[in-house]
Amino acid sequence: MKTCEIRDLDGPNLFLRKPAIKLELEAEEGAIQVSRAASEFAAGEPLSVTALEPAEPERLMVLTVEIVNRLHDLCDQPRPEAAYRRMEEEGHYAVAYSWRHRRFAIALGKLALQFVLGQTQDIDAGVASLKQILASPPEDDDEPQMVASRDRKTPIIAITGTNGKTTTSRLISFILRNAGKKVGMTSSAGVYIDTEQVLQGDYSGPGGARRVLESDVDVAVLETARGGMLLRGLGYEECDVSVVTNVSADHLGLHGVLTVEGLAEVKSLVPRATREGGFAVLNADDPFVFAMREQIRARPFFVSRRGISPEVQEHIENSGWALTLDDGQVHWWHDGTSDVVTSLNGIPVTFGGRAPHMVENALCAAAGCLGLGLGIDQVRSGLAEFRSSSRDNHGRLNVYKMDGATVVIDFAHNEAGLKQLLEFARHFRTGEGKMTAIVGTAGDRDDEAFRAIGRHAALQADHVIKKDTTKYLRGRQPGDMLRLLQRGIDDAGTDVPVEDAPSEREACLRAFGRVQSGDVVAVMCIEDYDFLLGYLDERGTPVN
Secondary structure, X not given: OEEXXXXXXXXXOOOOOOOEEEEEEEOHHHOOEEXXXXXXXXXXXXXXXXXXXXXXXXXXXXXXXXXXXXXXXXXXXXXXXXXXXXXXXXXXXXXXXXXXXXHHHHHHHHHHHHHHOOOOOOHHHHHHHHHHXXXXXXXXXXXXXXXXXXXXXXXXXXXXXXXXXXHXXXXXXXXXXXXXXXXXXXXXXEEEEOOEEEEEOOOOOHHHXXXXXXXXXXXXXXXXXXXXXXXXXXXXXXXXXXXXXXOOOOOOOEOOEOOHHHHHHHHOHHHHXXXXXXXXXXXXXXXXXXXXXXXXXXXXXXXXXXXXXXXXXXXXXXXXXXXXXXXXXXXXXXXXXEEEEEEHHHOHHHHHXXXXXXXXXXXXXXXXXXXXXXXXXXXXXXXXXXXXXXXXXXXXXXXXXXXXXXXXXXXXXXXXXXXXXXXXXXXXXXXXXXXXXXXXXXXXXXXXXXXXXXXXXXXXXXXXXXXOOOOOOOOOOOOHHHHHHXXXXXXXXXXXXXXXXOOHHHHHHHHHOOOOOOOEEEEEOOOOHHHHHHXXXXXXXXXX
């Protein structure tokens, strides 16, 4: 047995709806042994000499909670709320308990695990050290960094999902600004107060949320990503409206999440943290997202671009809220009535419906704004004015005509994103034109993710350029990802021409330099879109 992780979570998390300390243990080769003295201590019995004894997983986790509780008792502190669970990784077990004093709570967790594992028996010295921490002057970060509901006045719309989070966040922000609201937005591209970028980088976690909620804004639009939730918890206690776009395989194998089901549970933190009386906007076409309706306190607000399923129909008949697409019209069902919001032609970002994933993003954004209380005319106006341009939606499905060819730049970073990109790009191929796919992503995916990208590119494109990276290796070595992409291409069994490029920029400039009329270049663009969009704005003509 060994300690795998002690992590302080500042907000709602997989275990509790409040800040928690996570203690994760790993049973090497499946053998679980706990200290006999720890069991005696938990039962209030005299301690024997240090010895280890076999235990079942349930006993390991329950004993750890009991020790945590006893240590709180000895420090004259109230017992915390606690939870425990088996993790997806084989032989990994976690206990979590609520906290209000960071240094004390972490030190207590370390002592509890040392005692459970038989690494110490000196409880008296450990408790004295804990009391000394409590008696010392507080440090700046001793309190949880989560913004409590009682301390905030700014309404929150929180957006999560595997793909489409940033576009949906931008579209919501645009609609709100168009309606006269001052908006603070977090995203993987930075933090924005209205249209001014105040922080650059990926701020889709609690740090970005806190920056916005400390600002003077009318509404906070918070993109909320998997990594921040797992590593720090949510940055807010509750939101008023949540939006879940979709769930598909991405980043599996990181931070103990191995399956899509496990990833869906992480994403469900956002709708589960939506306040009672608020709205949880859920994509009813995605089974993982639709299932979240069973876990929420908020009112479900379903969106569907595929019509009305029997479950959604029942929801509508019971006066539930939904946005559905039917014969090119977006219908808003609410409280037993219905209105037409707009048509697909009134939502330019969908390219007349040729970009189905953008249809979903637009429905999610519209529902989020309606759930917050915006009027239907305000939502309709915002949808009509937002463009899939380098200005409004930088790096997300930006389309250009250049030398008779079409270039599509998109932050497609996984297999699902690549499928959407290539299906959309195919619409622009004309005559004898060919489609070139420029593929690659960041290194923090499992091997199969790269093989799947290579395989799909080989099956759908006429030419494939594999791009390497130095900026987003994330633990891999140069060339590793190119080899994995090639394995997927080989698995496809096609004779599609393939070449390698050392960088995203080199791959794109190479492809741009040899396009012919009718060709399409589709780019999985994750790192150099500022340069590439500037290049295309200067030499090409934006579409949409």
